Amino acid sequence: MRDVYDNIVGSPKEQSDAVNWQKYENRSEEFGSHLSGRTLSHTPKTPVMSELLREIENESWRDCEKKGLPWIQKWYYPGEKEFAVFLSHDVDEIEWSWRRKLLMGVRHPSTLTNGKNHYWGFDEIMELERKHGVRSTFFFVSKSRHKRDPPYSIRDVADVIRKLREGGWEVGLHGSYNSFNNREFLQEEKEALQYVVGEEISGVRQHFVNFDPAVTFGLHESIGFAYDSTIGYREVSGFASGICHPYRFEGSSFYELPVMVIDGQLFWHEKKSTRGAIEEVERFLNTTKKYNGILTMDWHQRTVDGYTFPGWAEAYVESLERINSMNVFVATGEELLDWWERRESVVFEGRNVTDESVEWNLLAERKIDDFTLRVRIPEGSRYKKPDVQSKVKFQIAERDNEIWIRFSAIPKGEKIGVTMAR
């Protein structure tokens, strides 16, 4: 639990040393079980494990407060963004089946002759996201093996995959129905997709949210994916692993970006209207913001078809409007993970506390852009403006009892010192 806490909160060791970890011992089994996907949280709408981490953070802050010491953390996202949204699209179908053609032909005769491919959706989504200045991740199936697998072949989508990549979208693997516990399948599917993409792919999400917690994620890691985004509920939107941040599986360097909101959960299972779905997304945005977390959304690209999915696309458009009105870092899974790992590689090398001052030393093991340190000052204690020892450009902003030190770009190997004199 402590590793996950340190990674997410981004504070120096001295601050988490002050936490009475024993006190949280009774929650650690639940914590590990949710994060590994062995059991899913019983409270879908509340990220219980993020709540717990916040409680621990508050304890660490109160300790500093009591001692009159400033409390520091590496801010979560670039540009002081409050939280993050990871937009994604699972590609399950790309055209109407003959059965649907007949059905729709009876209900809407014009669809028989207008020659439109109603499930394609890629161009509409690209246009929409371009207009909003955001990019997303498309998860494609590369081998259809099972009757529940998407009926398209990788050749059918090769051109659009290239177009997506050229425009800055990410392409990930949507593991076929039975690939979640089959190394051979997964390996083959990853390679087939990479052949088309022309480079290594980093993300994977299993079709139908299929996973075996004892097998799937280890397989994903050993085959060379950088992150998985499968842990989620089937029939309700929510925080299945109880947490709304990227996290590492125990003892591994592999990341999970859990998925919280899937279009089908809202419309089919929770029976939401378009308005209801938008309001639910809004609630998720606010909850995630509260914990400075990430919200992962999966809107299937075929839902641009208003005949089959009336109001679904509108809900996505409205959600993007809401997202764009907030102070949020919108990123593909790959971009989000890249940022998170760079933030992780800014390390605290120690804290010095004397009667006159508090001093922190940091080292950037990798280059990082637009990085911020947040310092909370206990009420009533007096500190001068921080003295920052660094060759790189920075800005200092004071807000209430907080000081924000924002660096435009820190090169690899750069050392930074921050001294707060009393």
Ligand SMILES: [Zn+2]
């Ligand atoms: Zn799927």
